[in-house]
Amino acid sequence: RLRKWQRRIRVSNATERNLAFALSELDRMASALGLPRNVRETAAVVYRDAVDKNLIRGRSIEGVAAAALYAACRQCSVPRTLDEIAEVSRVSRKEIGRTYRFISRELGLKLLPTSPIDYVPRFCSGLNLKGEVQSRAVEILRQAGERELTSGRGPTGVAAAAIYISSILGGERRTQREVAEVAGVTEVTIRNRYKELAEKLDVEIIL
């Protein structure tokens, strides 16, 4: 019947319109965060999967888009914190986190907790630190992980402390304030993590 066709067309239009809006949102947020294309594409796949499983019901397109982008960053090993995603979204950090948990579970994303190591490249380039300093920071974090110095600590704080230490070891010292700035944590946090790493990893530093 004609009615049926009109309805299909209407639904189809709405669906396409919503998808187009979601994709433009993903692109807008990704651009604001300077994310590479593969992350945007991953986010688009996550979003489409969420739509296919009707996970949008009762949720805002923007919320799901933001959660999809957050998940995509983690899947691609270029994590952004919930706060960073929230900064370029109109949705609150709390809502993004809640939606992320939901789609993550429903889509079976099985994402492991974010590793501090994944933050090293971004933070180091933000501090103009060479690859050698970067490698040393990664090594410090690897050891820290083995010695249980990362349990319960914020990944960004631990990564920042490791970078602070490696920048000194590599003769390219960055102040706690500079590192804190790019890592988005306070100097107090860097100090606490740094003291812990320094004493438990016998990485003696002469200042």
Place this chain on the structure above:
Amino acid sequence: MNEHKPEESLKIENIVASAKVTESLDLPSLASQLKDAEYNKKRFPGVVLRMQDPKIAALIFGSGKVVLTGAKSIDSLSRGLEILGDQLRALGIDIPENLTYKIQNIVTSADLGTPINLNKIAVGFNLDKIEYEPEQFPGLVYRLDDPKVVVLLFGSGKLIITGGKVPEDARRAVQRILSELSNLGLI
């Protein structure tokens, strides 16, 4: 102190219970007559009454139903309800002598006595019963089906068990977690 007997470290930190003390209550007059009462209908539909003796906070509703929170033992919870009943009777309200209540949630703390690696637990335990986002919160959230409680595990080995209805739920939860950790060689 409790290093070798996690079960002896169990401590009830808070009990939430509900009860029905009468058929209906006039909250505005209650709020004005009770000393430590607080009432802002715009903010919350119930009267908030804080008791000092057993340090308990009571939420009193117009339906005659009440919620008690803050009790650290079932005994103090009972005493708190009795005191609330007496205070209402002192205001000339008919309140039954033997008030009954229902425990809705018990929050218990415990200590495994040994630090634990949350990352390894996050990998070893059933992924869909666990949530561990150190960026957001330092504790690992573990949802058990039996007993039906939620446990927060910390790197220090300390735990918070919540959602239980009886004290025994916390003990069983700790027992189960201890065996699961030893089965995985994580403790």
Place this chain on the structure above:
DNA sequence: GCTTTAAAAAGTAACTT
């Protein structure tokens, strides 16, 4: 889902001294 209550855990944040 939100509002209000209470309480612990450990990390991080924001102020004040």
Place this chain on the structure above:
DNA sequence: AAGTTACTTTCAAAAGC
């Protein structure tokens, strides 16, 4: 840099938006 306060997470009930 030390202290203090406060917020993150979990839970449940209540009446109503």
